Structures are given as C-alpha cells and as structure tokens.
Amino acid sequence: MAQADATMMGGAGASSGTEKLVTAEGVPLKRALERAQRRRKLMAFALVVPLLAFILTVFVFPIAQMMWLSVKNDQIVNAIPRTLEELRDWDGRELPDEAVFAALHADLMEDLERPRREQATGPMGIRLNYELSAARSAVSRTARAASGFEAPYKEAFIDAHRLWGDPELWRIIKREGRPLTASYYVAALDRQYDEDGRIVQRDENRRIYVSLFGRTLMLSVIITGMTFLLGFPIAFYMSILPMRHANLLMICVLLPFWTSLLVRTSAWIVLLQQQGVINTGLVTLGIIDDENRLSMIYNMTGTIIAMTHILLPFMVLPLYSVMRTIPPSYMRAAKSLGATPWTAFRRVYFPQTLPGIGAGGVLVFIISIGYYITPALVGGQSGRMISNEIARHIQQSLNWGLAAALGTMLLVGVLALYWLYNRLVGADSLKLG
Amino acid sequence: MSDSSPDDGFVTFDRVQKSYDGETLVVKDLNLSIGRGEFMTMLGPSGSGKTTCLMMLAGFETATSGEITLGGNPINSVPPHKRGIGMVFQNYALFPHMTVGENLSFPLEVRGMGKSEREQKVKRALDMVQMGNFAGRRPAQLSGGQQQRIALARALVFEPDLVLMDEPLGALDKNLRERMQYEIKHIHESLGVTVVYVTHDQTEALTMSDNVAVFDDGRIQQLAPPAVLYEKPDNAFVAAFIGENNTLRGKVDAIDGSTCSVRLDNGSVVKALRVNVEGTGVQSTLSLRPERVVLGEGAAERPNSFEAEVLELIYLGDHIRVRMNVCGDDEFIVKVPNNADGRDMKVGQKAPVGWSIEDCRALDPS
Numbered sequence: 001m002a003q004a005d006a007t008m009m010g011g012a013g014a015s016s017g018t019e020k021l022v023t024a025e026g027v028p029l030k031r032a033l034e035r036a037q038r039r040r041k042l043m044a045f046a047l048v049v050p051l052l053a054f055i056l057t058v059f060v061f062p063i064a065q066m067m068w069l070s071v072k073n074d075q076i077v078n079a080i081p082r083t084l085e086e087l088r089d090w091d092g093r094e095l096p097d098e099a100v101f102a103a104l105h106a107d108l109m110e111d112l113e114r115p116r117r118e119q120a121t122g123p124m125g126i127r128l129n130y131e132l133s134a135a136r137s138a139v140s141r142t143a144r145a146a147s148g149f150e151a152p153y154k155e156a157f158i159d160a161h162r163l164w165g166d167p168e169l170w171r172i173i174k175r176e177g178r179p180l181t182a183s184y185y186v187a188a189l190d191r192q193y194d195e196d197g198r199i200v201q202r203d204e205n206r207r208i209y210v211s212l213f214g215r216t217l218m219l220s221v222i223i224t225g226m227t228f229l230l231g232f233p234i235a236f237y238m239s240i241l242p243m244r245h246a247n248l249l250m251i252c253v254l255l256p257f258w259t260s261l262l263v264r265t266s267a268w269i270v271l272l273q274q275q276g277v278i279n280t281g282l283v284t285l286g287i288i289d290d291e292n293r294l295s296m297i298y299n300m301t302g303t304i305i306a307m308t309h310i311l312l313p314f315m316v317l318p319l320y321s322v323m324r325t326i327p328p329s330y331m332r333a334a335k336s337l338g339a340t341p342w343t344a345f346r347r348v349y350f351p352q353t354l355p356g357i358g359a360g361g362v363l364v365f366i367i368s369i370g371y372y373i374t375p376a377l378v379g380g381q382s383g384r385m386i387s388n389e390i391a392r393h394i395q396q397s398l399n400w401g402l403a404a405a406l407g408t409m410l411l412v413g414v415l416a417l418y419w420l421y422n423r424l425v426g427a428d429s430l431k432l433g
Numbered sequence: 434m435s436d437s438s439p440d441d442g443f444v445t446f447d448r449v450q451k452s453y454d455g456e457t458l459v460v461k462d463l464n465l466s467i468g469r470g471e472f473m474t475m476l477g478p479s480g481s482g483k484t485t486c487l488m489m490l491a492g493f494e495t496a497t498s499g500e501i502t503l504g505g506n507p508i509n510s511v512p513p514h515k516r517g518i519g520m521v522f523q524n525y526a527l528f529p530h531m532t533v534g535e536n537l538s539f540p541l542e543v544r545g546m547g548k549s550e551r552e553q554k555v556k557r558a559l560d561m562v563q564m565g566n567f568a569g570r571r572p573a574q575l576s577g578g579q580q581q582r583i584a585l586a587r588a589l590v591f592e593p594d595l596v597l598m599d600e601p602l603g604a605l606d607k608n609l610r611e612r613m614q615y616e617i618k619h620i621h622e623s624l625g626v627t628v629v630y631v632t633h634d635q636t637e638a639l640t641m642s643d644n645v646a647v648f649d650d651g652r653i654q655q656l657a658p659p660a661v662l663y664e665k666p667d668n669a670f671v672a673a674f675i676g677e678n679n680t681l682r683g684k685v686d687a688i689d690g691s692t693c694s695v696r697l698d699n700g701s702v703v704k705a706l707r708v709n710v711e712g713t714g715v716q717s718t719l720s721l722r723p724e725r726v727v728l729g730e731g732a733a734e735r736p737n738s739f740e741a742e743v744l745e746l747i748y749l750g751d752h753i754r755v756r757m758n759v760c761g762d763d764e765f766i767v768k769v770p771n772n773a774d775g776r777d778m779k780v781g782q783k784a785p786v787g788w789s790i791e792d793c794r795a796l797d798p799s
Contacts, residue, residue, distance in 0.1 A: 332493050333526035335513040337540035338591065344514075347539070351530045 298380030322356030449499035477648030519588035669799030699761035735787030
C-alpha cells in the first residue's frame, strides 16, 4: 500500500515537473541556471565593454550626429522669431506687409544687442544663401544698417538691399522658418521648391547628384565585376597550390595594401598618363598612333583601374578561404560520374564558391561605393564619385547639411542593398575568412 | 595475359610504375589481373601504394610507365569522365549543394538521359540502398551511414561495369561498418558488378573479397582469396599483417623435402613447413596462428612440443587470450576456449604447448 502511494506521488511529481522544473532545493530550475550563468555573462560583457564604448563614441555617435545635421534647421528660428510669427498668415504671393518688416527690424535690433558670438543673423544669412544666392549679403548688409532704419520699414529694407523686395526670399524664410527641414534632401535629389511650394526638378544644367549617385553605383558594379573576373582565377590557382607557394602568391595579391598611397598613385600616373609607359609602349609597338594616345588617368578609366587594383584583395581573400575548404574529391567525384571538366566545374565546383563570391562581392561593392581618396587622386572630373562631392561640401562649400543629406542617403542606400542581398542570398551564407 | 578471355582480365595492370617526384617509386612494377564480376580488395598499410593504384585506375593519376587496360582496351590516355567507372570516395564526396536525388541524377544528366528515365533509375538505386524516402534531403542532413549509402547508390546508378571504393567505411563506427560490409557484399553479388576496394582494415578485406591483394612498399606481397591469405601466407609481412600471428625467429638447420627444422635463438628446434626458405643456414621467421596452438592436454603428442609459462591472462568473453613464454619468446599468444580448463589457468603456471608441422610456416626473415 505504501509502495503504491509512493508511486502515485512520484507520478504526480513527474507530471507537475513538466510545467515547472525545480532543483533539489526547490528553486525553479530556470532561475538557478540564470544565477549560475550570471557571472559568466558579466565577464563576457566586461570584455566587450571597451570596444562597445569605442564604437559608440567614434562611430555610432558621429553617424547619428551627421544624420541629425541633415535635417537640423534652427538658424532662422533662432534669428527672427517675431518675423516668423507675423509671417504665419502670409499667403506667399505679394510682398508681406509693413507689420512683418517691423517685426524683422525688431528681431535684427535685438540680435545686435547680443554679444557677437551669440548673434544669430550670420548663420541665418549662410542658411538662406544655400537656398538663394546673394541672400547672405542681403542679411549682413541690412543687419549692419538696421539701427538707422525708421518707419516705414518696408521701404528702408528694400533700399538697403533689393532682395527684400523679392517675394521668393520671403517664401524661403517662411518655408525654412521651422526647426526641421527636408530641403537638404530635396537639393540632394536635384529638386527644388517652386513658387507654390511644390517640389520640382531643377533645370537640367543644375542637376548633379542623382547622376553622380548613378555613376557611383555603376562604377562600383564595374569594379566589383572586374575584381571578380581577375580574382576568381588567381584564388582558384592559389587554392590548388601547395601552402608554401600559395602564401607567396598571397603576398603578391596583398602588396597594394602595404604600399604607400603616394607611391601607388605615382606609379599609376607613370604608367597610365598620356606620355606614360603603357601609351609609349603601345605607340612604339605601332598599335596606336602618336596622336591617338589613350587617356587612362584623370577620368573614369583611371578610377576603375586604380580601384580594381586596390580592392582586389577584398575579393581574393574570401574566395580563397572558401575555395581552400572545397576538397578536390568533389571535382574527382563529378568526373568519375561522367562529367566533363567544364561541366564538373560549372555544376559542382562553382556553386560551392558562391558564399565566397557573395562575401567578396558585398565587401568590394560596399567599400567602393563610399571610396574617396582614389577617385579624388586619379579620377579627374568624369571619374568622381559621390564621396568626392560629399567631401567638397564639407571642406569647401561648407554646406554641411547637404553633405549630411548626401551621406545619409549613401548610408541608407548601402543598407538597403545589403538588406536586398540578405533577402536574396542570405547573409549567413557569407564567408569572410 | 593478353590472350586470355576478357572474363579473366577485365582490368589489368601490366608492369605499372608510379613516381610522384621522379626519385622514388610509390608503385613498383605492378602486375595484376581482375576478372569480370570479381570483388578485389587492395589491402595494405598507409603509404603502401594501394590508393595510388586505385587513382591510376580511376584516371586521376597517370601511370609513370606500364599499361592499364579495362575490358581489353588500354585506358592510360582516356580521361576519367570517359572511363565510365563508378567511384565511392573516402569522405563520400556527395555534392553539398544538391539534394540526394540531384546527386544521384547528376551522372545520368551528364549522359543526356531523359527526365522520366532518370527519375526511375534514381528511385531504383535509392531503393536498392533502402533510402527511398530521402531523395529530397541534403547530404548534410544525413548521418554518416546514410551518406555512405547514397554515395554507393550514386556510384552504381549509371550502371558502370566497374566500381572503385576508396576506404568507404573508414569513417563509420564499428557496428555500422560491419553492417555496411554485408550490404556492399550483397549488392555486389546481386548486380554482378566488378568491385575494386581499397582498405587498410584486414577484417573488412577478409569479409568481403573474392581476392585480396596485399600491398606493401609499392608491391603486391600476395594475391589470394581470403582463406588462402590467412592459412597460407607467402611471406612474413602477409603473415603479420593478416590476422593474429606468433612469430619465432631462428636459423634453418636442415631441409627435408617440404619441411625444415629451424633452430631458434634459445636453442630449441622447431619443425616447420618450408614455404619461403632459400636453403640451410639462412634466417627464417616462423609464423603460427594462436588458435592452432594446443595448450596442456594433447600438447605433448604434437611434433613440436615445448614447456611454457603463463605470463598474462586476458578475458575476452568467448575465449581467453593467454600470453606465454615459449622458446624464449615473451609475446607468444595462445587462444583458449572459455571452458573449465581455460578458467583454471593461473599466471605463473607451467604448461606444455604443441603444434603440428603444417600449421607452422617457415618464411623469409623479414
């Protein structure tokens, strides 16, 4: 009887155990396991913390700030809050009325009283100038003269600078008198606002960025294709060589990494220029005329040649690491089953290299789509890429908002392409080394 | 050999040599003839040249000199894909990016076979290895034994006359390996296909083969059916490599027709069958299977009888291995059945051992 009881109890214990397992001391098993692993997790986290902090401060934070810059738009709001208040009911057709000009005068006078460092009219002038050239001089000249203005202010302002009589300037002030703006993105897409505030394409001769994005994409595809065509055979050859010889070849492939940029660039100039080694050689051999020397540098060809050279290792390394792991017995098996060497390669070997091709392709493409220094050095005008334009806006035109918008679009574009790749191929099939 | 019937010499190696570096020969003067429908095993330690021979037959290595024929035609210059030889690889070499069905269909596709015929043959081949339900799986989803079956089916699906197997069971655990041995044997019997099988596992070779070629040092040491190989080894290497073996060394004292007497290092004289002895006065190795040694009762009546001491007892269930000192040799093994006599044995006990002349073979000194 006692035995039967024990069995029953055991049975009950077992059935409740499927719901909630407990340790011998009655602590739920899950919690016990968590406690046992907490120390290990903390240790692991402590190891990651320095890198995490480093990445956050030098990578994530600047990128977030850049993206913020592309929509940040407080210059006008800070400088002329009263004017914007008065402009709220303006229909945007005729010039605004006297009350607006009076408010503008009050805003400017208040700004003049601030310490020079905190004056907001300067940034406003720069901001307006992005939208309408000469707006900066209109603002600065008027601000200097504003203390002598008397009512009616409308005439006084228009006398000080003719632009104040242009409704376009007022439309811009009203449109951009908000803390956030889309105008940098509108400009980055070669578009602008028309009189009714609609977004329209720019005049044909002022469109730059869309075609530049297109060219960057095209160049990246060409360069990825070239590195694949050149890299696949060499990776294959290295994978079938004995380790010692393969390492020697690998060093040759990696040589561009170890060469100074200046030396590399000079070498390309020596080789590729019109009076350079290749052209002279071709002329000497009688392949081309002296008048028809090839232009291979300071144009798109130069960018493609130089970048293919630099990015080749990024294609060869993943390909090689994948090919090394494909045992020769697969090709042998295919041949023994009756496949010609070509069929065996196409049906059996090549499909197994796809993870390497994917990894190499993604690497080369993503690196080349944002490449800056080589196109700047040997690309000339037709070999420029979008990064060069971004750099120009950061360093020369100082239009950081536009540079940030272009950079954000590039980043989002790359992420979208990566997402697409992941959907089509699967990122987990990538083999980077 | 050249004028014999094709059944006799379906595959022949004629004075084949192979060198990889031009300095040493991996295969030295190989002559071998394999009949149609035969199960021939190349057995030998690693580096003995057996795999090289298989690769030359498959066409992945070229013979440095000599000629290999298949069905009477020289194949030295025929590329592998035109030889029509099925092959099972050591690591199976199933194409990982194809399903099992696609793997099997591959050899038929490259031969331009129609879809319905292909499907029919793939199904038949899969059924043959009892893997009919696995056509849609990837090789990575299969266990080692299952992959082995698929590799076998793939090598057979295009109905080759000759199938080569390169240590196909090496990666399987013991039980599975034994089961697969029987299965391969049965498939061979039912299809009548010629099989050349490479292994370093002597049990495998003895279980499966019609004929075994024992390789060592680039040469065939002996070519014989399994029973002959075990019972009548030609030389000391074969005797030691196949099965368990007691080795006694000594000098040939006298030769009397088919027998000879050998004086061992401790002075005892053993009468043995003369197999591989050039004359009197030379060194010889005596080979004696442990199960042919009589221990205790009846030992004294044998032509060879010695007093021995038990050094170690190893209990193996069905029998007991007794390590003894016989004629100065500490490694002398005797197998005793697990019965009343066997269980009474003690370490240190003295007992007579004996054996017949025909069970003790006088071989080369090795």
